[in-house]
Amino acid sequence: MEDCEGGWEELRKEARKIEGDLDVKLSSYAKLGGMLSHGGDARVEGSWKSMDTEIELLLEKLLDINDSMSRCVAAATSTTSVTQKLARHRDILHEFTQEFRRTRNNINSMREHAELLTSVRSDISDHKASGSSSPAASLLRERGAIHGNIAHMDEVITIAHTTKVALGAQRTTFMEIQGKVKQLGDRFPAIRGVLGAIKRKKSKDTLILAGVITACILFLIIYWLSK
Known part of the structure; x- marks a missing residue:
C-alpha cells in the first residue's frame, strides 16, 4: 500500500504537469490555427503541425498515466478522496481531448473554406485572362474603342456647329444694328449733323491737347538746355 501511495503521488504530480502543458499548448494551438486559416505563411503552418503532434503525444501520455493511476487505485484499498481525484483527472483528460478535436476540426474547416475560395478566385482570374486574350475579345475591345472615338468626334462636331450658329447670329445682329443706325441717320439728317x-x-x-503737350515738352527742353 505504501508503494502504491508513493507511486500514486508521483503519477498525480506528472499528470498535473502534463495538464498544465496541455492547457498552454491548446491555447497557442488555437491561435496558430486562426492565423493559418486567414492565410498564414509556411512558417506558421509548420509551427501548427508541430504543435498538433505535440498535443497528441501529451494526450496519449496523460491517458497512460490515468490508466496507471487507475491500476494503482484498484490494487489498493482506496478512499473516497482518491477516487474523486482520479475521476477529476479523467474529466480533465476528456475535456482536453474534446477541446483538441473540436479546435482541430474547426481549423481544418476554415482552411478548406479558404483554399476553396482561393481556388475559385484563381479559376475566375484564369478565365478572365484566357477570355481577354481571345481574338473575339480583342475585336470587341477594339470595336468599343472605335465607337468611343466616333462618339467623341460627334460631340466635337456638334460643339463646333453650335459655335458657328452662335457666331452667325451675332454677326446678323450687328449687321441689323448697323443698318438701323444708318436708316436712322438717313431719316434724321439733323441727328447725323449733330453726330458729325x-x-x-x-x-x-x-x-x-496734343499741341499743349508738345509746347510743354519743348519748354522743358529749352529750360534744361539754358541751365
Missing part, C-alpha cells in the same frame, strides 16, 4: 459736329469737336480737342 461731336466728332469734329472731339478731333479739335484732341489736336489742342
Whole structure:
C-alpha cells in the first residue's frame, strides 16, 4: 500500500504537469490555427503541425498515466478522496481531448473554406485572362474603342456647329444694328449733323491737347538746355 501511495503521488504530480502543458499548448494551438486559416505563411503552418503532434503525444501520455493511476487505485484499498481525484483527472483528460478535436476540426474547416475560395478566385482570374486574350475579345475591345472615338468626334462636331450658329447670329445682329443706325441717320439728317459736329469737336480737342503737350515738352527742353 505504501508503494502504491508513493507511486500514486508521483503519477498525480506528472499528470498535473502534463495538464498544465496541455492547457498552454491548446491555447497557442488555437491561435496558430486562426492565423493559418486567414492565410498564414509556411512558417506558421509548420509551427501548427508541430504543435498538433505535440498535443497528441501529451494526450496519449496523460491517458497512460490515468490508466496507471487507475491500476494503482484498484490494487489498493482506496478512499473516497482518491477516487474523486482520479475521476477529476479523467474529466480533465476528456475535456482536453474534446477541446483538441473540436479546435482541430474547426481549423481544418476554415482552411478548406479558404483554399476553396482561393481556388475559385484563381479559376475566375484564369478565365478572365484566357477570355481577354481571345481574338473575339480583342475585336470587341477594339470595336468599343472605335465607337468611343466616333462618339467623341460627334460631340466635337456638334460643339463646333453650335459655335458657328452662335457666331452667325451675332454677326446678323450687328449687321441689323448697323443698318438701323444708318436708316436712322438717313431719316434724321439733323441727328447725323449733330453726330458729325461731336466728332469734329472731339478731333479739335484732341489736336489742342496734343499741341499743349508738345509746347510743354519743348519748354522743358529749352529750360534744361539754358541751365
